Amino acid sequence: MISPKLVEVGRHLNIELITYSDIESVEGSPGNFKVKIKKRARSINTELCTGCGVCVESCPVTNQAVDCRAAQGE
Secondary structure: OOOHHHHHHOOOOOOOOOOOEEEEEEEEEEEEEEEEEEOOOOOOOOOOOOOOOHHHHOOOEEEEOOOOOOOOOO
């Protein structure tokens, strides 16, 4: 389930959620940041994903580090 704050952030026009990524560097000052992001490989099509979690429930692969299932795409 997605927390209310995450839903609020996801709907904000000035915020882009970039999941499954790592921040490599942050430069600048408040209101003028430049962030370098490294996106990791995915196993799902982010254009089709609605965040419903059905793939997590049916996925046979578990990720014990976060105690949930790792989604695998086609």
